[in-house]
Amino acid sequence: MATNKEELSLLGVIGSPFVCRVQIALKLKGIEYKFLQENMANKSELLLKYNPVHKKIPVFVHNEKPIAESLIIIEYIDETWNQNPILPSHPYQKALARFWSKFIDDKVVGAAWKAFMTVDEKEREKNTEEVLEALQFLENEIKDKFFGGEEIGLVDIAAVFIAFWVPIFQEIGGLRLFPSDKFPKLYEWSQELINHPVVKEVLPPRDPVFAFFKARYESLVASK
Numbered sequence: 001m002a003t004n005k006e007e008l009s010l011l012g013v014i015g016s017p018f019v020c021r022v023q024i025a026l027k028l029k030g031i032e033y034k035f036l037q038e039n040m041a042n043k044s045e046l047l048l049k050y051n052p053v054h055k056k057i058p059v060f061v062h063n064e065k066p067i068a069e070s071l072i073i074i075e076y077i078d079e080t081w082n083q084n085p086i087l088p089s090h091p092y093q094k095a096l097a098r099f100w101s102k103f104i105d106d107k108v109v110g111a112a113w114k115a116f117m118t119v120d121e122k123e124r125e126k127n128t129e130e131v132l133e134a135l136q137f138l139e140n141e142i143k144d145k146f147f148g149g150e151e152i153g154l155v156d157i158a159a160v161f162i163a164f165w166v167p168i169f170q171e172i173g174g175l176r177l178f179p180s181d182k183f184p185k186l187y188e189w190s191q192e193l194i195n196h197p198v199v200k201e202v203l204p205p206r207d208p209v210f211a212f213f214k215a216r217y218e219s220l221v222a223s224k
């Protein structure tokens with residue numbers, strides 16, 4: 001547990017899947033922290049100071065020491081606070097968890113975003129195909145309730161983007177990014193995840209997130 005001496009803060013915005021990942025990890029550990037709301041249209045001095053390389057959120061700050069990149073932050077949290085482990089202890093299982101969470105960032109996040117944020121039909125199709133191909137690997141990978149087994153682990157946290165954000169992009173963009181008939185196991189997993197009490201508490205309310213991305217999509221369509 002964080003002691004009184006620890007100063008913990010998280011720079012982020014509500015509605016970011018990467019920030020949400022860190023919030024899930026902190027909640028699973030039962031760690032209290034201060035949430036510092038960032039303004040992405042006018043990034044704060046603090047963000048530029050703490051993440052001068054990427055200038056992105058989330059940034060987790062532990063006693064004035066900043067850490068960037070959601071998956072790296074989660075590993076740091078897991079190594080710093082032992083309760084409710086997020087990564088497996090066995091080196092091989094740990095390597096697999098890292099492999100699949102990186103796979104989600106490399107193969108799903110970018111392609112899903114590109115499929116959604118374009119009006120070019122060819123781009124949509126190409127990126128949708130990439131997402132479907134990647135999701136098939138994940139569909140084959142689920143053996144238990146969660147990727148982490150009976151409990152939520154690193155891959156589940158990384159994949160919250162698939163469970164919560166991808167269906168929003170799918171609906172707004174009229175895409176077939178995450179069809180439940182094609183990925184029944186992944187769909188069932190996604191429902192378990194978003195209804196898990198910890199995740200449910202941390203997830204942003206769907207309606208404003210939906211409205212935010214819809215407005216972005218409509219302005220993209222209008223600009224073409």
Ligand SMILES: N[C@@H](CCC(=O)N[C@@H](CS)C(=O)NCC(=O)O)C(=O)O
Nearest residue numbers: 016017018055056057058069070071
């Ligand atoms: N790989 C990073 C991605 C973080 C990211 O893309 N954050 C977005 C918000 S959702 C951001 O800060 N964007 C600001 C920018 O690109 O200037 C992570 O996992 O933390």
